[in-house]
Amino acid sequence: MTVPHNDWWRGGVIYQVYPRSFFDSNGDGVGDLRGVLEKIDYIASLNIDAIWLSPFFTSPMKDFGYDVSDYRGVDPLFGTLDDFKALVQAAHARDIRVLIDQVLNHSSDQHAWFAESRSSRDNPKADWYVWADARPDGTPPNNWLSVFGGPAWTWDSRRKQYYLHNFLSSQPDLNFHCEAVQQQLLDDMEFWLKLGVDGFRLDAANFYFHDKLLRDNPPNTEVREGSIGVRADNPYAFQRHLYDKTQPENLDFLRRLRALLERYPGSASVAEIGCDHSLRTMAAYTGGGDTLHMAYSFDLLTEQCSPAFIRRTLESVEAELGDGWPCWSTGNHDVVRVMSRWALNGQPEPARGRLLMALLLSLRGSVCLYQGEELGLSEAELRYEDLVDPYGIRFWPEFKGRDGCRTPMPWSATAEHAGFSHAKPWLPVAEAHRSLAVSEQERDPDSMLNIYRRFLGWRAEQPVLVSGEMRMLHHDDALLVFERQLGEETWVCLFNLGDSPRLYSLPGRLEPLADVPASTATFQGSSVNLPAHGFAFARLAG
Missing domain, CATH: 2.60.40.1180 (Golgi alpha-mannosidase II)
Structure with a gap:
């Protein structure tokens, strides 16, 4: 059985590139689009089907690009729109598809839309964000909490109302109950489709809609770690998130998005879903052929890795997903690297890295690989003064944030900053990563890198693993x-x-x-x- 060309995503392997940390082409200490372009042959050598580019849009970088201030702009930190076009052209020339992140749930508070929305209660964009009056005692309109800790509401003195933010207060939630918002976002996505992108990774895809009545979330009587932002030290875990996300209206918007993608044959969508019933939500969001193409949950992004846990997760997906399609990952830019998270006895062992590679690439579904997994990189140990992630800074020391999985790719064992940049990088290079640099592994036919290349090439020729x-x-x-x-x-x-x-x-x-x-x-x-x-x-x- 051969997968049809336009269905490349079924069983396809997507390589996540976090541009800030991939390769710095201009010596400012931050990776950029030109850097990805310069390393495109390395990416092609991995035998993957597509790359997913984490956000490179214009942004004040309060959340490192996941706070967008222009959905059609390339932030100068990452280059220009011409750089992006050149990257797409180079990827396509090597039969690599390009997916880009779309952060639709919220924008930056520095977006022109928010500036207009907050200016008054009767301007043309007054209802583009989620605004609500205070309770009579001045407190927020309900008990909803931010994933990043604390209330999900911030007071705005201009409108004399609260605005909703499921994440940072500098990331106000867009109001998807407003038709104009939905249409604007779809138009912005089509802008990128016309430039040749092959689809989208959708950030926080189940957060788009909120309960119109703003009802309080009930308490969570069984605090369960594993969902997005859920840890025992974060009060977000203490609620059942019935009303602040995963609302039924989400499906109608996803159908509109799918209809847009259908006009561009071969394009695909993969969504991040974080909620208490993620597998059930994955089934609803990928079933029927008229919503998302595929989705991944956080079920394999936790610290649990026993055979019983993995079997239970896989069987739950098979039982609940129906005609939907899963996308599996064991790592990304938000979680501790799998070589550390799933290590036995606290030691990342190369043999275990090869095992985890083979297991992930043998599951039914598509796969997302995070940059550096092919090198066997472990979580970088950083000092508090090195942190830049607002999540980690807020919860230190119980939680060290996401910086440890975002440190620069090591390209050379001997070069300054491991060949990532000629300048001091935005995050320090982990010294433990130098011996795992690409320069070292290229020379060893049995290195993790070369085993990944061979295994991915072998898997691509095995229909039973791709489609069975x-x-x-x-x-x-x-x-x-x-x-x-x-x-x-x-x-x-x-x-x-x-x-x-x-x-x-x-x-x-x-x-x-x-x-x-x-x-x-x-x-x-x-x-x-x-x-x-x-x-x-x-x-x-x-």
Whole structure:
């Protein structure tokens, strides 16, 4: 079975580029679009299908680009619109598609729209943001909380009203109940489609609409870590977020967005969904073929990594998603790097990195890889004085923020700042990353980088992994075993997440797949010997 060209996203692999930290082309200490362009052949060598560019739009950078002040502009920090066009052209020449972040839930408070909206209660954009009167005692209109801590409402002395912000107070929420807002955002997205982008990654896609009645959220009687922004030290976890996000009106807007994308064949959407019932929401947001193409949740972005947890997550997706489509990731710019988060005994081991690579790339669905995962980068340890992330600064020291996964890519082990820049970088280069630099790994055929390249190239030629169905077979304290099946072809995929060798036996005969990159398992009949952090793939003989 060959995936149709316009359905490239089904089973496709998307490489997330965080431009600030990828490569600095002009020596100002910050990565930029020209830097991504200069490294496009490196990206192509990974054998991925698309890149996702984190925000490069005009912004005051209070949240490092996730606070947009011009949805059609390139911030001078990252270059020019011509730089972006050149990058798209270069990517397409290498058969790499380009997805760009869209931060639709909120803008910057320095956006011209917000300046007009806050100027009075009767201007043309007065209802473009979520405004509400104070309670009689002057307190906010309800109990909603910001993901970043504290009330989700800030008083504005000009309008003498509160405005809603689910994130920073400098990120006011747009009012999706206003038709003009929806149309403007769709027009802005079409601007980029006309420039050749192949789709969008949608930030906080279930936050767009709020409850019109502004009802209080009820308490969360079972504080559960794992959702976006939910930790025991953040009061956001203490509410059930019934009214501030994941409203039914979201689906109608997503259908409008899908209709726009359908006018540009081959374009696709992948959404970030963070909520208490993320799998159920993923099903609603990707089912029916008229909303999102795919979505990912935070279920594999937590610290939990036992075989039982992974199996439960995978089976829940298979049971609840219906005809929807998942996109899996174990890392991004918001969470501790997977090599540290899922390390055993606190030590990031290369063998475990290869195991996690094989597991992620064997799941049914599409995959997002975060830059640096192919190098086996661990979380960078930073001092408080190095932090720039407002999230981390606010919750230090219990939570160190997101800077540790955003440090610069190490290109050279010996160059100043690891070859990322000629100037002092916006975040320090982690010294532990120097030995993992691209320059070092290029020379070693068995390095993590070269194993990623080989595995991704091999996977692209295996229809059963790209498009096949999945059925769980077994798990215990260390092993996770599942089938992938396409037509008459059935594979057994085995993963040892433990730190000691394990033996697994299956009824029936297995034919080992001898060409699997980095697999060190051995077979004897229907038994498989898996070393610590080992994995294997075998064809089930009839």
